[in-house]
Amino acid sequence: MGIxxxxxxxxxxxxxxxxxxxxxxxxxxxxxxxxxRQQDILIPAVIIALQQAKRTQS
Structure with missing residues (x-):
């Protein structure tokens, strides 16, 4: 996300x-x-964190 x-x-x-x-x-x-910080707007934000597990081959 940018400006x-x-x-x-x-x-x-x-x-x-x-x-x-x-x-x-x-x-x-x-x-x-x-x-x-925006006082004239109220926007709920949901922040997620995803990590991809490394696969090991057997």
Whole structure:
């Protein structure tokens, strides 16, 4: 998520935001902090963390 996506988010005002905790430019925790600082908008955010397990071949 980047600044452009945050601006779109504030313009669209969705009911819910679903984001990954590990994003390339702005991680989910920082993005939720930026969203939370907006006083004129209240958007619940669900932050998920996915890790892919490495497969072992037997």
């Amino acid at each position: 452009e996506q945050l601006n779109s988010l504030f313009n669209l005002k969705p009911d819910l935001v679903l984001m990954d905790i590990e994003m390339p430019k702005l991680n989910g925790l920082k993005a939720s902090e930026v969203i939370g």
